[in-house]
Amino acid sequence: MNNLPFLNLQLGGMSVEFTMLALAIVLGFVHILLAIHFITNERGLMWNMGPRDEAKPLSGRLAGRLDRALANFKETFPLFAVAVLMAAALGRHNSMTLWGSQLYLGGRILYLPLYALGIPVLRTIVWFAATVGIVMILSALFAG
Numbered sequence: 001m002n003n004l005p006f007l008n009l010q011l012g013g014m015s016v017e018f019t020m021l022a023l024a025i026v027l028g029f030v031h032i033l034l035a036i037h038f039i040t041n042e043r044g045l046m047w048n049m050g051p052r053d054e055a056k057p058l059s060g061r062l063a064g065r066l067d068r069a070l071a072n073f074k075e076t077f078p079l080f081a082v083a084v085l086m087a088a089a090l091g092r093h094n095s096m097t098l099w100g101s102q103l104y105l106g107g108r109i110l111y112l113p114l115y116a117l118g119i120p121v122l123r124t125i126v127w128f129a130a131t132v133g134i135v136m137i138l139s140a141l142f143a144g
Contacts, residue, residue, distance in 0.1 A: 072111070
């Protein structure tokens with residue numbers, strides 16, 4: 001099977017697909033920590049430790065971008081995770097699941113700084129590539 005050389009990882013005896021899933025979980029924590037750090041810098045520590053009842057918009061560009069990037073990650077990650085888990089449950093690991101999982105993670109890693117820096121067109125292309133990764137895994141499920 002052909003692998004993307006920069007992501008050809010198998011950690012802890014896991015398949016490449018499960019390694020990409022585990023690394024995507026780590027990326028999720030990175031999203032959360034970055035967003036909450038910059039939001040807390042804007043709103044204050046007491047807001048972070050309080051009930052957060054005031055749902056006012058963020059005024060800082062970076063805090064807002066990181067918050068929106070986190071929201072976007074939360075939209076795509078469950079689809080990716082379920083697709084990888086289904087592929088494992090059905091024993092459908094092949095070049096499509098391998099490339100798809102690597103494309104998803106690589107795209108999502110690039111997406112975060114692109115969004116934070118406010119780079120519009122390239123960010124959308126990278127989002128699309130990550131989404132194609134999910135579609136590739138799904139195609140392996142439907143192909144049987």
